[in-house]
Amino acid sequence: xxxxxxxxxxxxxxxxxxxxxxxxxxxxxxxxxxxxxxxxxxxxxxxxxxxxxxxxxxxxxxxxxxxxxxxxxxxxxxxxxxxxxxxxxxxxxxxxxxxxxxxxxxxxxxxxxxxxxxxxxxxxxxxxxxxxxxxxxxxxxxxxxxxxxxxxxxxxxxxxxxxxxxxxxxxxxxxxxxxxxxxxxxxxxxxxxxxxxxxxxxxxxxxxxxxxxxxxxxxxxxxxxxxxxxxxxxxxxxxxxxxxxxxxxxxxxxxxxxxxxxxxxxxxxxxxxxxxxxxxxxxxxxxxxxxxxxxxxxxxxxxxxxxxxxxxxxxxxxxxxxxxxxxxxxxxxxxxxxxx
Amino acid sequence: xxxxxxxxxxxxxxxxxxxxxxxxxxxxxxxxxxxxxxxxxxxxxxxxxxxxxxxxxxxxxxxxxxxxxxxxxxxxxxxxxxxxxxxxxxxxxxxxxxxxxxxxxxxxxxxxxxxxxxxxxxxxxxxxxxxxxxxxxxxxxxxxxxxxxxxxxxxxxxxxxxxxxxxxxxxxxxxxxxxxxxxxxxxxxxxxxxxxxxxxxxxxxxxxxxxxxxxxxxxxxxxxxxxxxxxxxxxxxxxxxxxxxxxxxxxxxxxxxxxxxxxxxxxxxxxxxxxxxxxxxxxxxxxxxxxxxxxxxxxxxxxxxxxxxxxxxxxxxxxxxxxxxxxxxxxxxxxxxxxxxxxxxxxxxxxxxxxxxxxxxxxxxxxxxxxxxxxxxxxxxxxxxxxxxxxxxxxxxxxxxxxxxxxxxxxxxxxxxxxxxxxxxxxxxxx
Numbered sequence: 001x002x003x004x005x006x007x008x009x010x011x012x013x014x015x016x017x018x019x020x021x022x023x024x025x026x027x028x029x030x031x032x033x034x035x036x037x038x039x040x041x042x043x044x045x046x047x048x049x050x051x052x053x054x055x056x057x058x059x060x061x062x063x064x065x066x067x068x069x070x071x072x073x074x075x076x077x078x079x080x081x082x083x084x085x086x087x088x089x090x091x092x093x094x095x096x097x098x099x100x101x102x103x104x105x106x107x108x109x110x111x112x113x114x115x116x117x118x119x120x121x122x123x124x125x126x127x128x129x130x131x132x133x134x135x136x137x138x139x140x141x142x143x144x145x146x147x148x149x150x151x152x153x154x155x156x157x158x159x160x161x162x163x164x165x166x167x168x169x170x171x172x173x174x175x176x177x178x179x180x181x182x183x184x185x186x187x188x189x190x191x192x193x194x195x196x197x198x199x200x201x202x203x204x205x206x207x208x209x210x211x212x213x214x215x216x217x218x219x220x221x222x223x224x225x226x227x228x229x230x231x232x233x234x235x236x237x238x239x240x241x242x243x244x245x246x247x248x249x250x251x252x253x254x255x256x257x258x259x260x261x262x263x264x265x266x267x268x269x270x271x272x273x274x275x276x277x278x279x280x281x282x283x284x285x286x287x288x289x290x291x292x293x294x295x296x297x298x299x300x301x302x303x304x305x306x307x308x309x310x311x312x313x314x315x316x317x318x319x320x321x322x323x324x325x326x327x328x329x330x331x332x333x334x335x336x337x338x339x340x
Numbered sequence: 341x342x343x344x345x346x347x348x349x350x351x352x353x354x355x356x357x358x359x360x361x362x363x364x365x366x367x368x369x370x371x372x373x374x375x376x377x378x379x380x381x382x383x384x385x386x387x388x389x390x391x392x393x394x395x396x397x398x399x400x401x402x403x404x405x406x407x408x409x410x411x412x413x414x415x416x417x418x419x420x421x422x423x424x425x426x427x428x429x430x431x432x433x434x435x436x437x438x439x440x441x442x443x444x445x446x447x448x449x450x451x452x453x454x455x456x457x458x459x460x461x462x463x464x465x466x467x468x469x470x471x472x473x474x475x476x477x478x479x480x481x482x483x484x485x486x487x488x489x490x491x492x493x494x495x496x497x498x499x500x501x502x503x504x505x506x507x508x509x510x511x512x513x514x515x516x517x518x519x520x521x522x523x524x525x526x527x528x529x530x531x532x533x534x535x536x537x538x539x540x541x542x543x544x545x546x547x548x549x550x551x552x553x554x555x556x557x558x559x560x561x562x563x564x565x566x567x568x569x570x571x572x573x574x575x576x577x578x579x580x581x582x583x584x585x586x587x588x589x590x591x592x593x594x595x596x597x598x599x600x601x602x603x604x605x606x607x608x609x610x611x612x613x614x615x616x617x618x619x620x621x622x623x624x625x626x627x628x629x630x631x632x633x634x635x636x637x638x639x640x641x642x643x644x645x646x647x648x649x650x651x652x653x654x655x656x657x658x659x660x661x662x663x664x665x666x667x668x669x670x671x672x673x674x675x676x677x678x679x680x681x682x683x684x685x686x687x688x689x690x691x692x693x694x695x696x697x698x699x700x701x702x703x704x705x706x707x708x709x710x711x712x713x714x715x716x717x718x719x720x721x722x723x724x725x726x727x728x729x730x731x732x733x734x735x736x737x738x739x740x741x742x743x744x745x746x747x748x749x750x751x752x753x754x755x756x757x758x759x760x761x762x763x764x765x766x767x768x769x770x771x
Contacts, residue, residue, distance in 0.1 A: 083770070088430045088454035174589050193587060198749070287591050288742040303424055304736045305767075 077312035084306040099313035108289075109297075109314070113321070116273060116293040119204060123211050123272045128265055131216045135223025136249070150224075153217035161214075165281040168210045172196035200290020203283045207291065210278055215271065219264055226260040227253065266329045273322060294318045380410045382669050383436040385429070388418045389617040390440055390490070390656060395689040399677045410669060420595070423735060430454035435661035437670040441486060443477035443655045444724045448731025450485035456660040456667060458484045464675050469698045476726055478657050487678045490686070490694040491655030493721050494542065495713040497604075497619050498611035500634045502528065506610075510638035512645040514578065521585040524610045531608040535599060536583045538590035538748045539741040542652040543613055543640075547575035549650035549722050550643060555740065556725045556733070556768055563727055565764030567743050568757030576747050576757075583748055590748040593741060594618075601625045613640065615654070616693030616710050637710045639717035653721030655695075729768035739763035 078100070080086075081093040103109045134153070138146055172179045174195045183191035197203045230253060238248045254261070276295040279285070285292035285300055292300065294314065302311025382403075386396070391414075400412040415436065417425065423445060429435045430449065441449060449455050458465065465487050467475075474488035496510075503509070506527035508520040524533035536543070545555055553571030556563050566572060583590070588603075597603055600618035605625040614622075623633040639648035658678055660670045676682060683696040687703035692711030695718060696702060705711030724730050733739065743760035747753045 084427050084448070085452040087427060088449075088452040090431065175587075195589065195591065197591065284736065286737060286742075287745060289737055300737065305732070306423075306427060306735070 074312045074315060077309055078316050080309045080312075082308040082312075087306065087308065095309065099309050100317070103310065103313055103317065112292050112294055112297045115204075119208070119293060120269060120272045123208055123215075124265060124268045126208070126212050127215045127219055127268050127272075128261070130212065131219025131264075132223055132261075134216060134220035135227060136253075138220060138224040139227045150221065153220055156213060157217035157221075159214070161277045162281050164210060164214060165278055168206060169282065172206055197283050197287065200287065200292075203287070203291040207279050207282050210282070211272060211275060214278075215268060219268070222260065222264060223257070226257045230256045262329070262332065266326065269325060270322065274318070294321075380666055380669065382410060382412045382438070382666055382673055384412060384414045384438045384673070385417050385426075385436040386414060386440045387422070387442075387656065388416050389621075390694075392686075392689040395682075395686055398685065399673075399682055402682075403673055403676055407669065407672075412673065423731065427454075430661055430663070433663060434665060435663050437661060437664040437666050438673060439659050439661060440489065440656045441659050443474070443488075443491070443653075443657055444734060445731040446477050446486050446657050446659065447480050447726060447728040449659070450480040450483075451728035454662055455485045456662045456664065456670075458486065458660065458671070461671055461675075464671070466675070466679055466698070469680065469700060471695070471697055471699060473653065473721060473723075474655060474695075474697055477655075477723055480728065486657035486659035487674055488697040489656045489658045489678055490690075490696060491653050491718070491721070492615050492617075492694050493651040493653050493714055493718055494546075494613050494615055495637050495639055495651075495710065495717060496534075496611055497614050497622070497710070498636050498638070499609070500636045502531065502610035503636065510636065511641045513641050514643055514649075517641045518581065521582070525585055528610070531610055532587055533585040533610050534582060535588050535603060535609045535612040536579075536586040537588040537592045537594050537599070538583060538745050539593040539738075540613065541593070541738065541740045541744060542654065544575060544579050544740070544744060545652050545722075545724065546640060546650045547578055548572050549720075551575050554725060556727075556730075556764055558725075558727075563725065563729060563765075563768040565739075565757075565761030565768070567740065567760045567764070568754055572757055573753035576744065576753050579744070580748055591745045605629055605631070607631075616690070616714065619710050620693070635710075636708065637713035639713050642720070648717040648720050650720045650722055651717050653718065653723055725768075727768065729770055732767035732770055733764050735767075739767075 079094060079096060081095045081098070085091075086093055134149070138149060141149060171177055174180070174193055174197075177196070179196060180191045180194050183194070196206060234252050234256075235248065238252050243251060273293075274295050275293070276299065279291065279293050280296045280299060283291055285296045289300070295318065298311045298314040298318065301307045301314060396414055400414070403412055404410060417440075419442075422442070426439060426441065426445075426449065429439070430452070431454070435454075446455075459482075462468075462484060467484070470488055471491070474491050478484055478486045478488055498510070502524060503520075506520075506524045508523050511517040511520050521533040524531075548555060548566075548571060551571035551574050553569055553575075554566055555572075557566045594614070598621075599612055600614060600621040601624075603609060604612060604622045619635060619637070623635065626633045640651055642649040658674055660667060660674060664670050678697060680698055680701055683698060683701035684703075687694070687696040687701050690703075691709065692703040692705035693709075693714065695714075703711070705715055724734075739760040743756050746756040746759075
């Protein structure tokens with residue numbers, strides 16, 4: 001995220017953090033007639049002409065090629081029957097909304113939808129809660145411990161997905177897994193050869209652990225970065241008023257970092273909802289299709305079962321659902337935009 | 341506050357990227373065939389473990405000598421995920437010219453029109469001499485789409501030392517088999533009398549055939565799953581009894597972990613059910629680990645001593661892609677490789693562990709070898725239902741595997757069978 005506000009060359013005496021003071025944008029009355037020449041503040045006026053377009057062109061073009069084009073193809077595909085036969089013979093069979101009506105009338109599809117939504121909600125709640133907690137902790141720690149904690153967070157964040165899934169698979173392995181060993185050592189019975197991937201639910205719980213573990217660093221480090229912008233005097237003031245830690249958080253930290261919480265939550269919703277590699281690599285959506293989330297369902301229908309049309313329809317419906325959720329976010333943003 | 345808008349656009353972009361991981365079928369990839377100057381390359385896809393390197397080199401040498409300027413490029417593929425790969429390959433402009441296809445999957449590709457029709461080439465390919473049991477999977481609606489290459493079936497591989505210690509000799513009937521497993525368990529409770537993962541569905545298929553039934557049956561002009569039948573339940577019950585002497589995972593097949601190289605060499609397995617290349621792989625892996633394998637082999641016992649248990653006659657066919665740029669060359673290569681001379685060499689190179697496509701090329705297996713046990717039971721060899729839709733049944737997630745896991749975990753065989761049949765019915769009649 002860019003931190004500077006763009007553009008204006010007028011010196012804005014108070015930029016952050018309390019925006020309330022800056023609400024009236026009238027420049028301070030000049031005390032004397034032109035005594036000092038105002039030095040340009042780092043930035044000149046925006047370049048005009050073709051240059052800005054040239055600069056954004058590569059990004060836009062690559063977006064169009066890598067996202068927009070596949071998206072359009074995907075929409076087209078979702079109105080076709082494209083099974084193995086059509087795939088090989090390159091026939092185009094238009095079926096209108098058949099894929100959609102078939103899906104929307106399929107109880108399996110709705111099971112997967114509910115599962116994905118619940119799974120995302122639990123994940124995001126945990127990630128936000130734990131991430132915020134660790135972020136607060138980072139802010140309070142001494143230099144050395146903070147370094148150690150940030151480093152370990154960075155390592156978790158930097159771990160490649162499939163590698164981390166493999167590690168988790170082994171942790172929960174039926175025969176050699178450390179999880180079974182721990183349970184046995186703690187004196188629980190029935191963990192001789194406990195199969196952690198026996199049901200879709202327990203498989204999803206393990207995936208949840210992995211996703212939370214992998215996503216918490218992002219929230220925690222961002223939270224810490226955000227906290228550094230909250231002036232210490234605010235805490236001091238809160239302390240003077242005798243506010244508890246809980247109260248301080250809700251009265252000082254939360255309002256100050258509201259936009260941080262909002263964007264991180266929505267980013268996490270998107271990430272978790274579309275998490276594919278973790279879910280698929282853990283148990284291929286099994287057992288008995290019990291841990292399939294929407295992206296995995298689309299993959300198995302498409303690549304596994306050769307029903308590419310149906311798979312395209314699933315992914316379009318997934319996008320529609322995300323857009324529905326995200327529209328709240330966009331509305332909030334636009335509303336704020338108007339207020340300012 | 342433009343940055344918020346920028347962030348919002350970023351969010352929107354990320355959402356859209358979901359579509360990108362949905363399904364973009366990447367057609368028309370350039371295979372880089374037919375290089376300039378009249379030189380041609382014939383690409384052959386074979387599966388890992390199918391063709392001994394020396395044999396393959398000899399075939400290609402003979403072929404290249406006959407066709408100057410033509411080079412044969414052999415590309416080894418692995419079975420895991422092969423259907424996706426072959427489907428994509430057949431949709432391309434420059435597919436591999438010759439492909440090895442599993443015999444249960446061939447009809448599924450034939451019906452898509454992706455394979456060249458070889459009906460007119462029966463004479464050059466030596467159709468009449470082919471093993472009759474192996475021909476069926478190559479034909480669809482009276483047309484020939486591939487040539488049989490080899491077949492193989494599973495036998496029981498046992499550790500001679502463990503059997504000797506427990507005083508067990510190779511059984512002839514199911515009752516003797518279970519009796520032996522009991523003794524093995526008693527003599528060494530720490531090791532597994534038999535390693536049998538829960539989803540070894542080809543083994544289950546054999547047991548169902550032993551009951552005189554099948555995985556799916558034809559009902560009018562439609563097929564339907566048959567796992568809810570009492571015969572399937574009886575077969576599954578026997579499987580469950582066998583599996584009770586194993587601590588193998590109930591929700592895995594024999595390839596994850598690979599039983600031959602990842603499980604057996606670690607020790608503690610008195611017997612297991614495997615193919616010739618798996619036995620070979622286990623022997624090699626043990627050699628590498630500084631151990632010596634002392635394996636004996638016997639056919640999967642039948643219900644009575646006069647007939648060994650039914651086994652799935654797995655195997656491969658060689659087909660030519662319809663879009664091959666070098667169809668005529670591909671046919672000639674096929675006739676050469678699957679012809680009697682090279683099949684004789686093939687049988688010898690594999691020491692009989694793989695049955696060649698014609699009896700005339702048969703290799704006399706050594707006494708006590710895997711091949712000997714395999715030849716004994718190949719008489720009771722059968723294949724999965726011959727219908728194009730069968731390939732759909734085998735795609736992941738395989739309903740038969742899920743059925744097995746459920747029953748092994750205590751679910752009622754009939755209920756689990758009905759759930760599996762529902763999936764099979766949905767898939768098997770699709771083309």
